Amino acid sequence: MDMSHRPRRLRSDGVRSLVRETELSASDLVAPVFVDATTDERVPIGSMPGHTRVPVDQAAERVREVRETGVEAVIVFGVPESKDAEGSRAWADDGVVQRAVRRIVEETDAYVITDVCLCEYTDHGHCGAIESGARADPHMTVDNDRTLELLAKTAVSHAEAGADMVAPSSMTDGMVGAIRTALDDHGFESLPIMSYAAKYESAFYGPFRDAADGAPAFGDRRHYQMDPANGREATREVALDVEEGADVLLIKPALAYLDVVADVRETFDHPVAAYNVSGEYAMLHAAAEKGWLDLDAVAHESLLSIKRAGADLILTYFAEDVARRL
Template sequence: MSFPTIRHRRLRGSAALRSMVRETVLTVNDFIYPIYVVHGTNIKEEIRSMPGVYHFSLDLLEAEIREITALGIPSIMLFGIPATKDAVGSSAYDPNEIVQQATRLIKQWAPELVVIADTCLCQYTDHGHCGVVHVQEHNGTADVNNDESLPLLVKTAVSQAEAGADIIAPSNMMDGFVTAIREGLDEAGYTNVPIMSYSVKYASAYYGPFREAAHSAPQFGDRKTYQMDPANAREALREAESDVLEGADFLMVKPALAYLDIIRTLKDQFDLPLVAYNVSGEYAMVKAAAANGWIDEQKIVLETLIGMKRAGADLIISYHAKDAAHWLKG
């Protein structure tokens, strides 16, 4: 049977009918909102390349947390700008550093809000890389030492859990990082703290605005020896499988927009909750186009987010989350 017996437009005739047969639904419960915290007082400083996203000092953070919870957003991801940096990122695991302080306060203000701690060293090292760096004697180039970096990531994760983080989210892409962090958390008594692994993190140009926001740009070289080549898809399966076997509780694909095929591939292959990171560059492009009147921001954002869900994301980390929550409420 075919046209005219079959008419696909019959199910598109009204808003109510389209809603009844809609296959993918976007809700506020899908969102994780990133927040940047800094030392100092009376700071709410807009990030130049990310309009509407701010650095917050702790004295102004509570109002932001209250707004997020009022919108019904269930979770945040914390990024911190430390007071000092050194070669081994020691501020990352300082119990009195900014992420740890913010976590303790947020759990007082909004105990039900799920606090996810980004677990990496790049914001905390003076060289901007995600681990311990050694200079290669034979050619003078610098290399991030995988195995020496793992104990520092473990110390960071334990420090964040001690402060009250509900989920640890390691983003460093060192081999074996999930095993190391899982063992470290368990030994410290945090057996029930889940790991949201940045399982498939590409060496992407979409991170540019984040590096401004987090003050984390590498001071030399790049991260291509530990983050994934954007050309590779099968490798994503190997990375994700390793994290599953090592005990990850969530898998993540970062970035999202140019990697929807990777999201779908992981969704089809693994049964863990899958997170898409709608990253800073994706956000900045939409904001710039909207500011010039070239696009309808609300329609573009909601279509983009529903595309990520349709591809297979269970959760979406997005700087658009607050705006999207407003729009979904109508």
């Protein structure tokens, strides 16, 4: 047996770190922050241990806590005080995200990304204005082109509040182009868009829907979010967003879709983001509570695997805990 090739030579202490292919740092991570206009105190999110909804007047304090760990960026989600069929509180000047972003920008040095979607703001929980009769007919779905108008208004309102980046997440056809045009028309030509370019209709979103109060009141989202069975379709979806002007390409979820992350990294030159979603976070916590896994170790390994697959930045609920240990 020829033993001239011994990979173990490079696994000893000292050299191991020198030949390490992938490094994870706090600056790779984006921490989600939930701001709730219906409360005046922090509300724990039961299915996401360690996370809370915070009132608007504590939004900046919450972001300062994130910054203290070395994480530089946050993405802000809002829970409004009221909801309606079109989600009009999403673009209101005094909306929950708009008020929170103003405070965060004024009081911290964090890089502020905002989620641009309507599911938290509509009384039906879908990601846009619904077609006539949709409540009674499960085959009806979101009115794509009407929704584009609402998403564009929402993105502009976030930019006016001081957001550094907007992140449309509704998987509405044409959303990047509509938002890019609206931002440019309002003088925000330099504001980047991180598109949820390949977002799947995943079973891993359950805890987030508790956190953001955004579960559908009827039906599901299979008519606009991607089929988990499809990989090649992601390339097409991402290419369309690139053509429309997306600056960063996000894949969601992350761990169950590392093949998609790797394919997008290989195919496109744009920065690639991946969302390590609530269900991926919750299942590791649940296993750790049972004593089956070391939470710190599997959290770090999970994020490292996402980075190794090709993600340049990672949205994750583990951001603060992992950053503290890096």
